[in-house]
Amino acid sequence: MAGFREATGDLRIEDVTKSFGDFTAVDDLTLSVPRGSFFALLGPSGCGKTTTLRMVAGLEQPTSGRILIGDTDLTGSRPYERPVNTVFQSYALFPHLSVRDNVAFGPKRRGHKDALAMADQTLELVQLQHLAGRKPAQLSGGQQQRVAVARALVNRPEVLLLDEPLGALDLKLRRQMQVELKRIQTEVGLTFIHVTHDQEEAMTMADTVAVMNHGRIEQMGPPAAMYDLPATAFVANFVGQSNLGEGRVTGRDGDFVVADVHGSTVKIPASRCAVTDGRVLFGVRPEKVHLGRTSHDVIDRDRKVALGDDLQATVLDVSFIGVATQYLVQVPSGATWSVYEQNLDVDPIDLRPGDQVWIEWDPAHAFGVAAEGAEILAGSVLADRTIPTPPAETPQDATS
Ligand SMILES: Nc1ncnc2c1ncn2[C@@H]1O[C@H](COP(=O)(O)OP(=O)(O)O)[C@@H](O)[C@H]1O
Ligand SMILES: [Mg+2]
Incomplete structure (x- = not known):
């Protein structure tokens, strides 16, 4: 038997x-x-x-x-x-x-x-x-x-x-x-x-x-x-890091869902957005975001085109980690975003805490998950990182 x-x-x-x-x-x-x-x-x-x-x-x-x-x-x-x-x-x-x-x-x-x-x-x-x-x-x-x-x-x-x-x-x-x-x-x-x-x-x-x-x-x-398209806020944070912002769906633009996130308009491919109306948690991975000193100065290094969605931000911290540099920047909503730039350039962009930058990303990489349940994650997004307090005045102000 x-x-x-x-x-x-x-x-x-x-x-x-x-x-x-x-x-x-x-x-x-x-x-x-x-x-x-x-x-x-x-x-x-x-x-x-x-x-x-x-x-x-x-x-x-x-x-x-x-x-x-x-x-x-x-x-x-x-x-x-x-x-x-x-x-x-x-x-x-x-x-x-x-x-x-x-x-x-x-x-x-x-x-x-x-x-x-x-x-x-x-x-x-x-x-x-x-x-x-x-x-x-x-x-x-x-x-x-x-x-x-x-x-x-x-x-x-x-x-x-x-x-x-x-x-x-x-x-x-x-x-x-x-x-x-x-x-x-x-x-x-x-x-x-x-x-x-x-x-x-x-x-x-x-x-x-x-x-x-x-x-x-x-x-x-x-x-x-799963890394490319997390289905929930929990997965977005537990599997890798995500920059997240809570907003509201305002409409459609072709294949994209358009949302307002703290006064900024962002686009999310409809196929990558778990909600169609109401509250949404917008997300983009740190390595998909790029930095520049001026708007649309940030271009996709391979395709040499402007990436699309952007935000003005303030540099909080710069850490050189060999293959990449990690920047912590403050976006208009007050949230801290993490940006990874690969160290490809001989003459990399020299940024210091307090500098004003533009961050930009291709909306094709954005994702949207349900905002419900995300409250418990507020603050945990960067819980494993130490966020330094930005200096009272920028280095430029101090020298010029
Ligand atoms: N024999 C048990 N009696 C009571 N609670 C238990 C017992 N075994 C596990 N739990 C509880 O169930 C939950 C899940 O435990 P566990 O499966 O060991 O989690 P994990 O392995 O993911 O850390 C925990 O809150 C734990 O305290
Ligand atoms: Mg266990």
């Missing part, structure tokens, strides 16, 4: 809700993860990521809804009955066992005669065969994490769950392991569900990213598409 463990196919979460008392941790979640894909569940701490994974693993049962792999309904089955393994941030290795025995532990317990050969093969996959005889304490953090991955992979699960597996590693090692995990996933072709609160990690690794907030999926799709 084929049991749960033999189930194959896409992972399907159907109308799953998980409540703890009167608190809803996961709220009517429905999603389908294609077999063999790298899927990232991205969201802030407490949004319900771990609870979702625990339900897939069988460590927690949904309050309502179903979890299936292919056509096999796993709801109610025990963790060991499922073709699912989990890698946690805490590696949870057996300290007294060698690396090889740690990896062979699962297959041995399930009575595989060739458990050690399976372990060696899997250690080769994670490139640790040369350390098979060591104890976990004799390994670096990154190596221990690879053993944890090998220990899960050796069971050839249909679905591998990774709950913030790189959280304990330093930045450089994290980046290496991101590439490494992606390579392993491509090589074994299993379904990986990777949970993280790090948007960059989710974007670089996953085929599909689902952004979770308060127990619900706000948006799901390929990373580049």
Whole structure:
């Protein structure tokens, strides 16, 4: 009889809700993860990521809804009955066992005669065969994490769950392991569900990213598409940075929705605007905005044409970050916008805090999302950046 463990196919979460008392941790979640894909569940701490994974693993049962792999309904089955393994941030290795025995532990317990050969093969996959005889304490953090991955992979699960597996590693090692995990996933072709609160990690690794907030999926799709066109104010801020301004739709101009944002008229492609009338939250990404000293001085460097929509602004801060320079500017509404200019010119524009500039962008890059719910984001837009107070008088005033 084929049991749960033999189930194959896409992972399907159907109308799953998980409540703890009167608190809803996961709220009517429905999603389908294609077999063999790298899927990232991205969201802030407490949004319900771990609870979702625990339900897939069988460590927690949904309050309502179903979890299936292919056509096999796993709801109610025990963790060991499922073709699912989990890698946690805490590696949870057996300290007294060698690396090889740690990896062979699962297959041995399930009575595989060739458990050690399976372990060696899997250690080769994670490139640790040369350390098979060591104890976990004799390994670096990154190596221990690879053993944890090998220990899960050796069971050839249909679905591998990774709950913030790189959280304990330093930045450089994290980046290496991101590439490494992606390579392993491509090589074994299993379904990986990777949970993280790090948007960059989710974007670089996953085929599909689902952004979770308060127990619900706000948006799901390929990373580049999501970055290009966020569906909600939350996604616009959580995945990359966005310059946002609240306004009101005033009409149409061909394929564009026209809006008034704090007295400035801006255009948003209708196909990129989630609302057709009333309140709208206008957005444009920092690298899509350009700076110049005069109006229409800002041109698209490739196309050599005026970009379209512009605003006058005051420079608040200039930070040189090598490949680019980040400018913080104050727009007429009083909001702070972030502008990234690639450092392409030999003789870059020399701007100081207090300088008056024009910022300009191609309206084709603008997007519009519902303004409802955006209040809670006010102030959080730049919460992770320090905004210096502009000087009382501009440098020009001081010298001329
Ligand atoms: N066993 C539990 N009892 C009560 N509340 C819980 C329990 N597990 C998780 N929660 C709550 O559910 C919410 C989601 O938790 P979790 O899934 O761990 O979030 P994340 O992994 O996204 O940080 C949190 O507010 C957390 O406190
Ligand atoms: Mg968690």
